Structure formats: C-alpha cells, structure tokens
Amino acid sequence: MQKVYVLDTNVLLHDPNALFAFEDNLVVIPAAALEEIDSKKRNADELGRNARRVSRLLDSLRETGHLHDGVKLSNGGTLKVELNHKSFSKLQDVFGEMTPDNRILAVALNYHLEEKEKPEPRPVIMVSKDTLVRIKADVLGLAAEDFLSDRIVALGDMYTGYLNLKVHPGVIDEFYNSRFLTVNSLNLGYNLHPHEFVILRDEMGSSKSALLKVNGEGKKLEPLFLSNEPVWGIGARNAQQRMALELLLNDDVPLVTLAGKAGTGKTLLALASGLMKVEDERKFKKLLIARPVVPMGKDIGYLPGEKEEKLRPWMQPIYDNLEYLFDTKKRGDIDKILVGLGSIQVEALTYIRGRSIPGQFIIIDEAQNLSKHEVKTIISRVGEGSKIVLVGDPEQIDHPYLDASSNGLTYVVERFKEEGISGHITLEKGERSHLAQLAADLL
The missing domain is CATH 3.40.50.1010 (5'-nuclease)
Structure with a gap:
C-alpha cells in the first residue's frame, strides 16, 4: 500500500x-x-x-x-x-x-x-x-x-581500526620467529582491512601477546615499523595511541582518521607528528591546521579585527596544544614562534574551496562537524605529496543537522576502510586527566 x-x-x-x-x-x-x-x-x-x-x-x-x-x-x-x-x-x-x-x-x-x-x-x-x-x-x-536513510553506520558498529584476538600461543611464537603472519593463517572466516591493527593474546591465559598491523594489501600481518620513542616529547601512553602514531608517521598512508572522546590525545598526537614530519624530517613543506567554524553554544557574533584576530577564538584549542608542544612560558610566545618558523599555518575551513594543497601535512580538527559534502570538498583539495589527518569525536557534534551516524568523519572512516592508502584508529582511553576521563564517561 x-x-x-x-x-x-x-x-x-x-x-x-x-x-x-x-x-x-x-x-x-x-x-x-x-x-x-x-x-x-x-x-x-x-x-x-x-x-x-x-x-x-x-x-x-x-x-x-x-x-x-x-x-x-x-x-x-x-x-x-x-x-x-x-x-x-x-x-x-x-x-x-x-x-x-x-x-x-x-x-x-x-x-x-x-x-x-x-x-x-x-x-x-x-x-x-x-x-x-x-x-x-x-x-x-x-x-x-526521523530521516535515517543517510546514516552510514550505527555508532556502536563504527570501524575501530583494531581487533583483539585470542589465539593459540604457538601463533604468537610463529610471529616472533618469522616476523610476519598471513591473514589466512588465522582462519578468521572474514577479511581484515588494510592498515588494521591486531592485538594477539594467548587463549591459554598467559601474558604472552603481540601487536601487529595488516599491510596495505590486506594479506599479511607485520610488526609495527616504529619504536615506542616519543614524538616531539609526546609518547604513546596506551596501545591505541601507539597505533595512531604508527599511521600518522607512515608516509605510505596519506589519509588518516582519528576518532575518540575528549582527552584521548587525538589532536595532540596529530600535531606532534605533523611537527616532526615538517620541522625535523622536512618531508612536507608546511603544516596546515584547520577546523570548521561551528560554535558549541550560542554564537558570539561579530568579531572585530583582521582575519587572524577574528579566527583566534575559534582556533584557540589548536594554539593550546601548540603551546604545550613548544613549552611556551608567556602569553604571546606561540605567535612569535609561529611567525619565526613560517611553516605552520592555522586557519578556518571557510575558504578551502577551489584550493589545491600539495606537499603539506594537513590536520582537520573537529571533523565530526563536517557534512559528507564538506568532507568530500576538503579531501578532494589534497594535492600530490600531501597527507591529511581528520580528527574528531562523533559523539560531540555541534552542527544542527548532523549526528553520530551521518557526519563527515564517520562517512570517511566507513568509505575508506577497505582502501590501502588510508588508516583509522578509535582512541578509547582518556589521558588528559582522571577528571576529564570521568567526565567523558559519566556525562
């Protein structure tokens, strides 16, 4: 009917x-x-x-x-x-x-x-x-x-980027001896995604374990190529942060998505990795950091001054993280550092249409506030030799017409999970403070 x-x-x-x-x-x-x-x-x-x-x-x-x-x-x-x-x-x-x-x-x-x-x-x-x-x-x-046909996936079913598997201890021993495993040897009954991480644990209950990563073809499990050394003074405090750094510092993965609650270290890890790639390794010409201009509460309205002065309140969370990484002591020191370096650019996403951005390490913060159309526009701006990192929390959306299942970040995670040029990690453990973790869990 x-x-x-x-x-x-x-x-x-x-x-x-x-x-x-x-x-x-x-x-x-x-x-x-x-x-x-x-x-x-x-x-x-x-x-x-x-x-x-x-x-x-x-x-x-x-x-x-x-x-x-x-x-x-x-x-x-x-x-x-x-x-x-x-x-x-x-x-x-x-x-x-x-x-x-x-x-x-x-x-x-x-x-x-x-x-x-x-x-x-x-x-x-x-x-x-x-x-x-x-x-x-x-x-x-x-x-x-509700209109639900645009939903990509239920929040609880979103791809996390890693998997915990209990296996016979002989499988873990085989990995440490040969330094690789084939995906077929695990007899999972399903395929693993490129650049997905796997934590192997002993099904017998011992402490024996291994952390592996699927290669870009999705056929082999290999050890992580990075040691657990700090990156610009930031070290991984949990397994998911180590996985995130593995993707952020891998030049063969030009698209990285990081999701997680407030305080899990998403933006800080992305900035530290970008600074290492731009300032230390000179792999990229510039570090471009941008975020959508979407207010959490009531908009504060017109702001006086030049473009940089207008954008400062919106970009302050980025400056907070940069001040922490550069260990600045006085107010205004970070502005002098950024002017001196010249290779770090902080801006809004408003004027990105029509641009081509080659040879840059691009970080898009608060990507959960982007629509599917906006995120397509942004990623399609990425030029040759660039790497783009989308960071956000699908549970903290300020856009009036988006939700956890229909936003741009979730859209990219689900659409690119089968592609060998991308990687994703969902960070779960808060590292900002015990209070911040409790707030994220209880509130």
Missing part, C-alpha cells in the same frame, strides 16, 4: 536528495517548507547550498508537470507541493501559535484526517530531523519518523 510522507524543512536542508528516498510512495512538501527554504537560499554555508540544491531539483521536476498536482519521480514515487490541507483549525486549541513547524504539522494532520475517511486509507507519516516536531506529531496521533 502506498504511504504519504510529509517532509519537514530540515529534512531537505539536511539532504536535498531526500526527495528521492521514499521509493514508490507519495512525498508531500508543504508550502510552508518552501518559504523556509527560500529564507535560507542566500546563506553562504552548507544550509544555503542545500537550499539552492532543493530549489534546482524542484525546478527541474516542474518541467515534467505541475508540482501542486503531483509529478512522477525516477524511483516510481510521486512528489507534490501541497497548497491545500493548510487549515490550522484542528491545531488551534493544541498549538495556538501558527509557526512554520505548526503549519507543516497542520498539513500532515489534515492529510491524515482526510485519509481516515477513505475506504482504504493510506498511512500518513511526518518525517522530521527535529525531535520536538516528531513529539508534537505523536501528540496529534500522527506517525512520525
């Missing part, structure tokens, strides 16, 4: 292709949603881009028929821009104010009431990324759903 899906504005602003995500059912866009989309189309951010994309899609569909009568979609469904069913009388007593959300809910409710009068009523479903809209719909007796 065909269903009727009424789309909230935020679904289209989140993913313009949501128009085609409902198979052979009727997709209804209320006129109030078009007004909200129109108000966003001049924005210079991701919302503005998506608003313009929705406008273009609807304009192209308009060529096949009248949108208010319904037009056929390529997937067999029907799209309709709803101009009727907008009576607010049924909601007046419950939600007195005629806000855009309530106007959209009114369309869904009126459709639902109309369908109930038919011999074979179609289910009417309100689709919204807004939790409160779904709650309001439920109060009105409407079915309501």
Whole structure:
C-alpha cells in the first residue's frame, strides 16, 4: 500500500536528495517548507547550498508537470507541493501559535484526517530531523519518523581500526620467529582491512601477546615499523595511541582518521607528528591546521579585527596544544614562534574551496562537524605529496543537522576502510586527566 510522507524543512536542508528516498510512495512538501527554504537560499554555508540544491531539483521536476498536482519521480514515487490541507483549525486549541513547524504539522494532520475517511486509507507519516516536531506529531496521533536513510553506520558498529584476538600461543611464537603472519593463517572466516591493527593474546591465559598491523594489501600481518620513542616529547601512553602514531608517521598512508572522546590525545598526537614530519624530517613543506567554524553554544557574533584576530577564538584549542608542544612560558610566545618558523599555518575551513594543497601535512580538527559534502570538498583539495589527518569525536557534534551516524568523519572512516592508502584508529582511553576521563564517561 502506498504511504504519504510529509517532509519537514530540515529534512531537505539536511539532504536535498531526500526527495528521492521514499521509493514508490507519495512525498508531500508543504508550502510552508518552501518559504523556509527560500529564507535560507542566500546563506553562504552548507544550509544555503542545500537550499539552492532543493530549489534546482524542484525546478527541474516542474518541467515534467505541475508540482501542486503531483509529478512522477525516477524511483516510481510521486512528489507534490501541497497548497491545500493548510487549515490550522484542528491545531488551534493544541498549538495556538501558527509557526512554520505548526503549519507543516497542520498539513500532515489534515492529510491524515482526510485519509481516515477513505475506504482504504493510506498511512500518513511526518518525517522530521527535529525531535520536538516528531513529539508534537505523536501528540496529534500522527506517525512520525526521523530521516535515517543517510546514516552510514550505527555508532556502536563504527570501524575501530583494531581487533583483539585470542589465539593459540604457538601463533604468537610463529610471529616472533618469522616476523610476519598471513591473514589466512588465522582462519578468521572474514577479511581484515588494510592498515588494521591486531592485538594477539594467548587463549591459554598467559601474558604472552603481540601487536601487529595488516599491510596495505590486506594479506599479511607485520610488526609495527616504529619504536615506542616519543614524538616531539609526546609518547604513546596506551596501545591505541601507539597505533595512531604508527599511521600518522607512515608516509605510505596519506589519509588518516582519528576518532575518540575528549582527552584521548587525538589532536595532540596529530600535531606532534605533523611537527616532526615538517620541522625535523622536512618531508612536507608546511603544516596546515584547520577546523570548521561551528560554535558549541550560542554564537558570539561579530568579531572585530583582521582575519587572524577574528579566527583566534575559534582556533584557540589548536594554539593550546601548540603551546604545550613548544613549552611556551608567556602569553604571546606561540605567535612569535609561529611567525619565526613560517611553516605552520592555522586557519578556518571557510575558504578551502577551489584550493589545491600539495606537499603539506594537513590536520582537520573537529571533523565530526563536517557534512559528507564538506568532507568530500576538503579531501578532494589534497594535492600530490600531501597527507591529511581528520580528527574528531562523533559523539560531540555541534552542527544542527548532523549526528553520530551521518557526519563527515564517520562517512570517511566507513568509505575508506577497505582502501590501502588510508588508516583509522578509535582512541578509547582518556589521558588528559582522571577528571576529564570521568567526565567523558559519566556525562
């Protein structure tokens, strides 16, 4: 039986292709949603881009028929821009104010009431990324759903980059004798990903263990090529940090993703590795550090001064880590050091489109606040001889239309896990302080 899906504005602003995500059912866009989309189309951010994309899609569909009568979609469904069913009388007593959300809910409710009068009523479903809209719909007796078709993977199923295996002690002995193992010799019944780490433990219960890494072809398990020496004064404090440094300092892995809770050392390890590669080994010409300009709470608004002064509050977490690595004593010392070196650049991601960035070690901090489109734009800027590191915590997202399962960082991790040019590690143990670890776990 065909269903009727009424789309909230935020679904289209989140993913313009949501128009085609409902198979052979009727997709209804209320006129109030078009007004909200129109108000966003001049924005210079991701919302503005998506608003313009929705406008273009609807304009192209308009060529096949009248949108208010319904037009056929390529997937067999029907799209309709709803101009009727907008009576607010049924909601007046419950939600007195005629806000855009309530106007959209009114369309869904009126459709639902109309369908109930038919011999074979179609289910009417309100689709919204807004939790409160779904709650309001439920109060009105409407079915309501989140838009989930863009989700890459459930957070608990996200690729971690390493595996714990219990094996016969003879397997561990064989590795130490031959310095490699074939993946097939483990008889796992499934394949391992390139540059995935494996911790072998004795199934008999002894302390015997080994830390190995899958090679770029995904066929062999090899020892780590790095010793556990500190990098710019930063040493690995746990197994996952050692794995992260192995990927960060490996010139054959141009794409590295690091995920983990606050305080696990993601940004610090990436910066220390970048400084070693740029300043000590001269492998790259420049260390470029950038992060998206997405506030955690209410935006502080207009900031005076030149570009560097405007960006300083947004980039302060990067400067904090650089001050720690350079062991500065006075306020302002880090600025003098960066000016003196000239090979370290800290900036926002706002102006990256159109650039080509060759021969640089690039760190993108807070990558969980990037959309799939934005992360594609960034990685496609990477030029010959560059290495890019994406760092973030999928559980700490400040972007209004992203979540742990649909953000750019998770997208890259899942899409690149089979590729021999990339590696990923999820850091789990907090090393900032005992308090920070408790906060990350309990709060």
